[in-house]
Amino acid sequence: MTLTYLSQIRDNLEYVDYDLIYKSIADMRDKFVPKAILQKDWFIDRVRVNKPGEVFTSVDQVSYIHDKEILDKYVGFGRANEPKQSVFYGSIISPQIKQPRVVAYFETSELLKELDKHDNVEEIFTLSRWRILDDIEVIEMIFSDEAMKVNEYNRLSLENQIKNYKHLPLADHYEHQGVFFSNEFARDDINKGESHKYKITAAYSNYLWREIHLKGITYPSVASKYLGQNVALLPEVVDKYLKLEMVGMFKFKKRNGENLPIDSFKIATDLGDNQSNFKWFDYVGAEQTSNK
Numbered sequence: 689m690t691l692t693y694l695s696q697i698r699d700n701l702e703y704v705d706y707d708l709i710y711k712s713i714a715d716m717r718d719k720f721v722p723k724a725i726l727q728k729d730w731f732i733d734r735v736r737v738n739k740p741g742e743v744f745t746s747v748d749q750v751s752y753i754h755d756k757e758i759l760d761k762y763v764g765f766g767r768a769n770e771p772k773q774s775v776f777y778g779s780i781i782s783p784q785i786k787q788p789r790v791v792a793y794f795e796t797s798e799l800l801k802e803l804d805k806h807d808n809v810e811e812i813f814t815l816s817r818w819r820i821l822d823d824i825e826v827i828e829m830i831f832s833d834e835a836m837k838v839n840e841y842n843r844l845s846l847e848n849q850i851k852n853y854k855h856l857p858l859a860d861h862y863e864h865q866g867v868f869f870s871n872e873f874a875r876d877d878i879n880k881g882e883s884h885k886y887k888i889t890a891a892y893s894n895y896l897w898r899e900i901h902l903k904g905i906t907y908p909s910v911a912s913k914y915l916g917q918n919v920a921l922l923p924e925v926v927d928k929y930l931k932l933e934m935v936g937m938f939k940f941k942k943r944n945g946e947n948l949p950i951d952s953f954k955i956a957t958d959l960g961d962n963q964s965n966f967k968w969f970d971y972v973g974a975e976q977t978s979n980k
Contacts, residue, residue, distance in 0.1 A: 690716040691868050694888060698872070702884045706770075710891040720862035721896060722849050724828035724906055730820045732778040732919060732930065733788035735796040738812040738937070747932050747963035750816035752776040752923050764883040767873060768893040768905055768920035776926045778818065779909065782917040783840040789815045791909045791916030793940070793950075798880070800911075803942065810941040815952075818930040826904035826919065827896060831866035832874035835914040842908060873907040874914065897922060932963055936971070 690712050697704045726732075736750055748754045752774045753763065759772045769775040779791035792815070794800060799811050830836075830845045853862045869892055878885045897903050903925045909916035921930075937954040941947075958967040 698888060701887045706887050709887050710895060713891050713895045718858050718861060720865040722828045722866060724826055726820055726824040726826055728820055728823050730780060732780055732818045733792045734778040734816045735792040736814050737796055738814055744814050745966045750814060750935060752926060765886040765890050767886050767889050770890050770894055774923055776921045778919055780917050780919055784915040785912060791912045794911035795909060806942060807945045808943055810939060812937060812939050815936045815938060816932055817934045819933050821929050821931055824904060824925060824929050825902055826906050827902050829870040829873040829907035831870035832908060833871060835874050835908040839908050839914045841917050874910060876910050935966055
């Protein structure tokens with residue numbers, strides 16, 4: 689069985705050819721594809737960490753990666769992308785984390801992953817907020833054992849999914865698939881330099897995206913201890929269904945071992961012609977002052 693094979697190799701993916709993993713998923717019979725809807729007028733938050741002195745000024749800089757040179761040189765396997773592939777990653781509202789930007793920052797910042805090593809540190813990041821223009825149907829990964837323990841979104845979604853498959857003859861098979869692939873999306877043992885551990889989820893996502901009409905996937909956020917919810921979308925979906933509405937710059941600070949409140953200090957609601965000339969303003973509470 690394909691799942692048996694994938695279970696056997698999941699801890700040795702560094703030595704397994706990606707094409708073999710992809711073919712194994714393609715050959716799997718009676719595939720189970722749980723679905724969800726990203727609803728019209730929901731927001732997706734996406735974060736990019738700024739290098740010192742860096743200020744983003746156009747939509748291409750805060751969206752999925754457009755630069756082919758960067759894709760070719762720096763993009764390896766990701767949770768839903770193959771090497772050199774551009775995928776839009778962001779976060780949506782969840783019952784337990786009402787501000788998706790928090791989840792998006794957890795997912796993006798390398799600093800936060802080693803925060804216990806620092807007593808005094810700061811980091812600037814840019815949040816882009818995208819409005820969903822029409823309902824988007826996506827694949828839904830909600831069967832993770834660890835996420836199910838804490839994630840209210842997962843529990844509510846599972847109740848709905850059970851209604852769709854429990855009466856079917858292959859219900860146990862479908863559930864087994866759902867649990868295996870959801871657990872792969874929920875892996876928390878992937879450190880920097882171990883992108884090969886994403887091979888199964890990258891192959892799963894891309895096989896389905898190429899074979900069916902769904903071009904996105906939602907899954908629990910590992911970085912937020914499964915309390916938040918992430919989404920990965922292909923560029924064609926972003927271009928058609930998302931609209932950039934606001935961009936803000938935030939500063940994270942840790943002083944004397946204490947994490948300080950994260951506040952926005954610049955905001956751009958006027959994005960310029962073709963969203964390629966952001967007009968940044970200093971942001972203090974509800975007041976904005978021009979920073980030209």
